[in-house]
Amino acid sequence: MTESPIRVGVLGARGRMGATVVQAVEGAEDLRLVAALDAGEDLAGLGDAQVVVDFTHPDAVMGSLRHLIGHGVHAVVGTTGFTEQRLAELRGLLAAKPELGVLIAPNFALGAVLAMRFATQAARFYPSAEVVELHHNRKADAPSGTAAHTARMIGAARAEAGLAPGPDATTSEVDGARGAEIDGVRVHSVRLPGLVAHEEIMFGGEGETLTIRHDSIDRSSFMPGVLLGVRTVVSRPGLTVGLENVLDL
Ligand SMILES: NC(=O)C1=CN([C@@H]2O[C@H](COP(=O)(O)OP(=O)(O)OC[C@H]3O[C@@H](n4cnc5c(N)ncnc54)[C@H](O)[C@@H]3O)[C@@H](O)[C@H]2O)C=CC1
Numbered sequence: 424m425t426e427s428p429i430r431v432g433v434l435g436a437r438g439r440m441g442a443t444v445v446q447a448v449e450g451a452e453d454l455r456l457v458a459a460l461d462a463g464e465d466l467a468g469l470g471d472a473q474v475v476v477d478f479t480h481p482d483a484v485m486g487s488l489r490h491l492i493g494h495g496v497h498a499v500v501g502t503t504g505f506t507e508q509r510l511a512e513l514r515g516l517l518a519a520k521p522e523l524g525v526l527i528a529p530n531f532a533l534g535a536v537l538a539m540r541f542a543t544q545a546a547r548f549y550p551s552a553e554v555v556e557l558h559h560n561r562k563a564d565a566p567s568g569t570a571a572h573t574a575r576m577i578g579a580a581r582a583e584a585g586l587a588p589g590p591d592a593t594t595s596e597v598d599g600a601r602g603a604e605i606d607g608v609r610v611h612s613v614r615l616p617g618l619v620a621h622e623e624i625m626f627g628g629e630g631e632t633l634t635i636r637h638d639s640i641d642r643s644s645f646m647p648g649v650l651l652g653v654r655t656v657v658s659r660p661g662l663t664v665g666l667e668n669v670l671d672l
């Protein structure tokens with residue numbers, strides 16, 4: 424017997440990512456696009472969507488998630504800006520809806536997820552690491568959600584191995600010259616037209632460096648991960664953070 428298609432709504436549908444998601448959902452036989460909303464449109468327009476994909480703005484996403492959870496709609500979220508405080512609030516809301524799933528992924532591209540995994544593996548061998556993320560100049564936030572997530576993963580892997588961040592004798596002559604510091608890892612943001620989404624994770628050790636680099640050269644790179652998220656979130660209750668938890672890595 425053929426299963427009914429999953430009914431999908433998209434928030435941020437006129438944006439760079441949202442428009443790409445709309446196309447990807449329309450092209451998938453097992454999914455049916457039932458709503459495509461953008462800023463200013465009433466969330467009631469999501470109709471009978473079972474799963475909503477959100478690629479909007481860090482300032483907007485929590486309001487939408489409160490609505491979705493309150494109405495029993497699963498969510499797949501690519502929007503950035505998730506702090507521990509925000510995640511704790513979502514866990515609290517989901518506790519009252521044990522059947523509901525929310526997947527938040529800082530990056531839906533397979534290569535980016537693998538790069539973070541490889542960086543986590545390398546972290547315990549290298550006390551010194553820096554992350555450089557490079558994006559298009561219309562990006563709303565800095566550093567990227569991916570870079571922040573990567574830095575936290577490196578910090579956690581180091582802490583687990585009992586490794587302190589390596590020495591750094593440099594004094595900054597200009598504010599920001601050494602980037603931002605997240606969990607003991609320096610993070611640098613580049614914004615240029617022509618770029619899409621790129622990340623380098625650099626490790627330094629005795630007489631050597633190791634660089635792990637990922638490039639999304641087209642937004643289609645995020646679509647297999649987004650569609651996988653839509654297909655799995657309906658049977659994955661609770662809050663999942665990171666596509667690595669869904670992929671069989
Ligand atoms: N997790 C991932 O793999 C990826 C995440 N992103 C993130 O996704 C977000 C969106 O990125 P882009 O598509 O490049 O931005 P964009 O600015 O092109 O699109 C955002 C869209 O959301 C709309 N919007 C804003 N508030 C809204 C609301 N309350 N309800 C409905 N729509 C609303 C805007 O009008 C706009 O059309 C950013 O946070 C970005 O960092 C982007 C690419 C990949």
Ligand SMILES: O=C(O)C1=N[C@H](C(=O)O)C[C@H](O)C1
Nearest residue numbers: 503529530562567568569620
């Ligand atoms: O805004 C973007 O473009 C991207 N945002 C996400 C992030 O901040 O990490 C994912 C990817 O880097 C593209």
